Amino acid sequence: MDLDITADLCADLDLVFSALPHKASAEACIPLLEQGVKVVDISADFRLKQADVYREWYGVDHPDPTYLEEAVYGLTELNRDAVADARLVANPGCYPSSAILALAPAIQNGLIGSDIIVDSKSGVSGAGRTLSMTTHFSEVNENVMAYSVNGHRHLPEISQELDSIAGDPVNLTFLTHLIPMTRGILSSCYAPLRSDERVRRVYQEFYADDAFVRVTDAPPQTKQTLGNNYCLVHPVVDSRTNRLIVISCLDNLVKGAAGQAVQNMNLMCGFPEEMSLEALAVYP
Amino acid sequence: MDLDITADLCADLDLVFSALPHKASAEACIPLLEQGVKVVDISADFRLKQADVYREWYGVDHPDPTYLEEAVYGLTELNRDAVADARLVANPGCYPSSAILALAPAIQNGLIGSDIIVDSKSGVSGAGRTLSMTTHFSEVNENVMAYSVNGHRHLPEISQELDSIAGDPVNLTFLTHLIPMTRGILSSCYAPLRSDERVRRVYQEFYADDAFVRVTDAPPQTKQTLGNNYCLVHPVVDSRTNRLIVISCLDNLVKGAAGQAVQNMNLMCGFPEEMSLEALAVYP
Amino acid sequence: MDLDITADLCADLDLVFSALPHKASAEACIPLLEQGVKVVDISADFRLKQADVYREWYGVDHPDPTYLEEAVYGLTELNRDAVADARLVANPGCYPSSAILALAPAIQNGLIGSDIIVDSKSGVSGAGRTLSMTTHFSEVNENVMAYSVNGHRHLPEISQELDSIAGDPVNLTFLTHLIPMTRGILSSCYAPLRSDERVRRVYQEFYADDAFVRVTDAPPQTKQTLGNNYCLVHPVVDSRTNRLIVISCLDNLVKGAAGQAVQNMNLMCGFPEEMSLEALAVYP
Amino acid sequence: MDLDITADLCADLDLVFSALPHKASAEACIPLLEQGVKVVDISADFRLKQADVYREWYGVDHPDPTYLEEAVYGLTELNRDAVADARLVANPGCYPSSAILALAPAIQNGLIGSDIIVDSKSGVSGAGRTLSMTTHFSEVNENVMAYSVNGHRHLPEISQELDSIAGDPVNLTFLTHLIPMTRGILSSCYAPLRSDERVRRVYQEFYADDAFVRVTDAPPQTKQTLGNNYCLVHPVVDSRTNRLIVISCLDNLVKGAAGQAVQNMNLMCGFPEEMSLEALAVYP
Known part of the structure; x- marks a missing residue:
């Protein structure tokens, strides 16, 4: 990686999307920010608020933790105003978008307790284009498996955001599964119900x-x-067990990544939030 | 259905497998039993011990509840001796086999508390050959969904068997998902951990x-x-949350149904338990 | 089907797409045409020029053969001017679009002889939403089969159009296969090569x-x-065998049906041909 | 590869299956043969009778062409007696088995002319376990493509065997397609019909x-x-075109490779031909 990020280059740029690997992304984005370019970073580099948590899960020291406080976690629905004002948005991971959007209304309204389980099922494109036996067609087809059972890298950002909404630490188990399809994440979330009044209305509002x-x-x-x-x-x-189940789904390559990034850009640039994102699902 | 089950017919039979729909299966099996024929029933008719629970979940009165007490729940690993002596074995549903085998060691050894969540993912053959939009290729392919979110019919037999092992009622949430593959069930089970000592050894033993x-x-x-x-x-x-996660899987058409039935038959007839069941997986 | 096609209704219509079953479609479209409404018919009712061929392949008498001569076969690339002037366009079947577009340049430029084989592979959505064992996920998944081996209904319209381009009857074998995917048709076409000069340039031009x-x-x-x-x-x-192989593919639900219909409508209404059809592929 | 094939090792061996890459396989098998061990070679090394054809298609010089004449092409149904007497059997490629078995009855009985087209569709396991973008799940799923359009390596062995049956060179086009499934090959074969009498009976006999x-x-x-x-x-x-269509299919990993090899071994060792090969299909 040898990006020559000069002032001249930046003069022509309003906003940059970075989809580089972690660490490389921060290293490329920081010079841009310092030249006044807005950044939507699709890597994990600015999602976690604490540098030691970043080190624990990504195995490297953060290139510059001073930006962690400033970066806005770019789940637009939860942080719309902050995104609109931000110069640095950390675009969420694909799993966290589905989990946090599923649980935020219940947590914020005090409907559920803190013992939360998120069981997520993802298509193979979530693993990227890297070649591995895990993404070989003959291995994935007609197969389901759990993976990263000792902790998926998206766990800390889900915890961080749910803790923030709750105002207290949640006790989160997050387990990921690989499903024989290309696109899509479906998360099934379970939590003890404190109040079952108006659950549906709370979500709609x-x-x-x-x-x-x-x-x-x-x-x-x-x-x-x-x-x-x-x-x-x-x-x-x-009602048998007095639990809340929330099922959520999205396309990991759109709302779970690139579409979310465009949605954030729209706000950061003062465009209509839905601009260029009106596509219907391709069905069937 | 007009089965003429005569004494003559039964004279030639040692054992019958019934794979009829519920209610029809009990109606066909009871005359066989009364003629001294052993029965492995693959329907749900003899799995539940209580006639009112059967009525609640299957919507019909049980044809003859007097057999419910006698019937042995045919999860061989848990009831081997009873199966060997039985004349009527209720072969488990495909989901319960995966869930109960995943949780039995932990419950019996007091490793976990009673707040249990089972999140199961099944291939399409679990829905049988009946034609419906839900099993149309264009609907299932490249898709994941939860279904029977208000309670799958296999829930009561899982509860019944886990309660029986625990000696107390468990608080079970069971959610089923349809996965774009033909065969296979994978269950991810979650429960609070009382003791993390020797979990693996408990399971192995x-x-x-x-x-x-x-x-x-x-x-x-x-x-x-x-x-x-x-x-x-x-x-x-x-260890972050002090929970036990147990992942289990099986082929819903073999250990989840027909293979399990043969395993039971082997014991009921005094054959070696593994007879004709030694096949390896078809891989890949 | 009880369509009440009145003059009042038609007064508000410029153009109608009909996606009714064959025969029903003609019966609905003809009153519209007579009221001055333009029609793009996605059924097979106006594709074949000869009423007896229609009867042979569709098993019913054509409701009104007088429209067969007038109807324009709506493969826009081959009949652009006629489509633009048409009041009745017969939108092609999904297989014929792939086969005819593959072969037209070679036939029209005399590059190939008349012994033509088209081997087509289609996803399941080509069979529609009707429930049948043939479209059950468990039957289609991990499976490939040929079907309609004694003659697929799309054969006569391929022959008709290739004959028309050639100015002489072609000797066409057309075999269809069902592939475990939802969308897409790929046709592999084989014909004896008369001249291998400039094949690629002929196609590009x-x-x-x-x-x-x-x-x-x-x-x-x-x-x-x-x-x-x-x-x-x-x-x-x-070059080993002196044959031309042409491979073509399309999305049977877009260029093979609805997209093609919109493309025709654009021309019939004087809109830009590409209007609303600029979408990229959803990849991966 | 550093196989130490000593006389001591060979003393304990009756027969060896080799599934090494081409060239490496010949280099390993020849010392075994010279020690009196029978060999079923699943690589391509002994399938082609002519060393120059081998060089043309595999890009290397054959390690020892003196064995090419002796090796028996191990399509058991066509060469049963020779296989039984052989010490070196060249197990066919997966595509050739389906193509040759489809065409042999028609060629040997003079039913068809020499202009033959074989259009084959294969699952992904035919490409082996090597990682490549072509076998990445996200690329293969919901996709069909032709590949090796300028000549697949299995073409020369199909030609060789069909020529041998015909007694004259056939004019063969062979095109391969990758299908989104793991196992299975289906070949659709086309040839001009000389005589349509008793086609079915010829095949059955x-x-x-x-x-x-x-x-x-x-x-x-x-x-x-x-x-x-x-x-x-x-x-x-x-009958419209006076052509013969023959559709054949097999599991590329069984009759197309390992099962075929066992079938050959059975004959070479004097075992019943069907021994250990009686498994039914896994359905669905």
Whole structure:
């Protein structure tokens, strides 16, 4: 990686998307920021607020922790105003978007306790284009497996954001599964219910002004989000056990990454939030 | 359905497998039993011990509840001796086999508390050959969804068997998902950990004498069971949250149904338990 | 079907797409035409020029053969001017679009003889939403089969159009295969080569002014057309055997049906041909 | 590769299967042969009779062409007696087995002319376990493509064997396609028909004594051969064009490789030909 980020280059830029690997991304973005260019970073480099947590999960020292405080966690629905004012947005990981959007309304409204389990199922594109036996067609096809059972790298950012909403630490288990499909993440979230009054209404009101989150009447399917920027959320009260189940899904390559990044850019640049993101799902 | 089950017919039979729909199966099996024929029933008709629970979940009155007490729940690993002596074995549902085999060692050894969540992922063959939009290729392919979110019919038999092992009611949430593959079930089970000592050894000892349950070193994959009679079980301690995660998988058409039935028949007829069930997985 | 097609209704309509079943479609479209409404018919009712061929392949008498002569076969690239002037366009079947676009440049330029074989592979959405064992996920997944081996209904329209281009009858074998994917058709076409000079240039020139047909440098893949209106065409000279192989692919639900229909509508209404059809493929 | 093939090692061996890469396989097998060990070679090293053809297609000089004449092409159904007497059997490639078994009855009985097209569709396991973008799940899933359009390495062995049956050179085009499934090959073969009398009976008589080739009444499906050693063959007369279409399928990892090798071993060792190969298909 040998990016020559000069003042001349930056003079022509309003905003940059970085999709570099972690560490390399921070190293490329910081000179841009210092030249006054806005940045939406799709890597993990600015998502975590604490440099020691970053080191623990990514195995390297953060290139410059001074930016961690400033960076806005770019889940637009939760941080719309801050995103609009930001010069540095940390675009969320694909799993965290589905988990946090599923749980935020219940946590913020005190509907659930802190014992939370998120069981996520992802298509293979979430693993990127790198070649490995895990993404070989003959291994993935007609197969389901859990992976990263000792802790997926997206766990700390989910915890951080849920803790922040709750105002207290949540006790989060997060388990990821690889599914024989290309695109899509579906997360099934479980938590003890403190109050089952108006669960559905709480969710509808929470997302009443959000174009890209829909509280659905029926359990959502990843296919309903294939190629579009929606996150579908479906809360269900399990009255037998007094638990809340929330099922959410999205396209990991759109609302889970590139579409989310464009949504953030729209706000940062003063464009309409939905601009260029109106595509319907490709169905079937 | 007009089965003419005469004494003449039964004179030639030692044992019958019934794979009829519920209610029809009991109606066909009871005359056989009364003629001295042993029965392995693959329907749900003799799995639940209580007639009112049967009525609640299957929507019909049980044809003859007097057999419910006698019937042995045919998860061989847990009820081997009773199966060997039984004349009526209720073969478990495909989901319960994976869930109960995953949790039985922990419950019986007091490793976990009663707040249990089972998140299961199933291939499409679990839904049978009936035609519906839910099994249309164009709907299932490149898609994941939760279904029966208000309670899957296999929930009561999982609860019944876990309660029985625990000696107390467990508080079970069970959620099922449809995955774009033909065969296989993978269940991810979550419970609060009371003691993390020797979790792995407890599991290994519990299944030490069982040919068809393997406690694996790595997270298991449904592909490893495609076409064979194994259930793979993998316990993981989530030390961040003090929870036990157990991942299990099997082929819903073998250990989850027909293979399990043959395993039971072998015991009921005095054959070696593994007879005709030694096939390896078809890989890849 | 009880369509009440009144003059009042028609007064508000410029153009109608009909996606009704054959025969029903003609019965609905003819009153519209008589009221001055333009029609793009996606059924097979106006594709064949001869009423007896229609009867042979569709098993019913044509509702009104007088329209067969007038109807324009709506493969825009071959009939652009006629489509623009038409009031009735017969939108092609999904297979014929791929086969005819693959072969037209070679036939029209005399590069190949008349012994033509088209071997087509289609995703399952080509079979529609009707429930049948043939579209059940468990039957289609991990499976490939030929079907309609005694003659697929799209054969006569391919023959008709190739005959018309050649000015003489071609001797066409057309075999269809069902592939475990949702969208896409790939056709491999074989014919004896009369002249291998400039094959690639002939193709490039033939489609030089067509926005939606691309002559590719490498063998095309259906995934490259998923969700877009392109047909990709790749001619290869098999110099060992002196044959021309042409591989073509498209999305059967876009260029093979609805996208093609919109492309025709654009011309019929005087809109830019590419309007609303600029979407890229959804990749991966 | 550093195989130390000593006389001591060989003293304990009756027969060796070699599944090494080409060239390496010949280098390992020849010392074994010289020590009196029988060999079934699954590589391409002894399939082609002419060293220059080998060099043309595999890009290396053959390690020892003196064995090419002796090696028996191990398509058991065509060379049963020679296989039984052989010390060196060249196990066929997966594509050639399906193509040659489809065409041999028609060629040997003079039913077809020499202009032959074989259009084959293969699952991904045919490409082996090597990692490449071509076998990445996200690339293969929901996709079909032709590959090796300028000549697949299996072409010369198909030609060689068909020429040998015909007694004259055939004019063969062979095109391969990658299908989004793991196992299975389906070949659709086309040739001009000289005589349509008794086509079906010719096929049935040709394979009357073969346990592993079945002439089917309906178009065969690869799923019917998943995990078993059968090749299914289905001839169809296309009376419109006076062509013969033959559709064949098999599991590329069984009848297309390992199962075929065991079948050859059985004969070479004097075992029953079907020994250990009686498995049914895994269905669905």
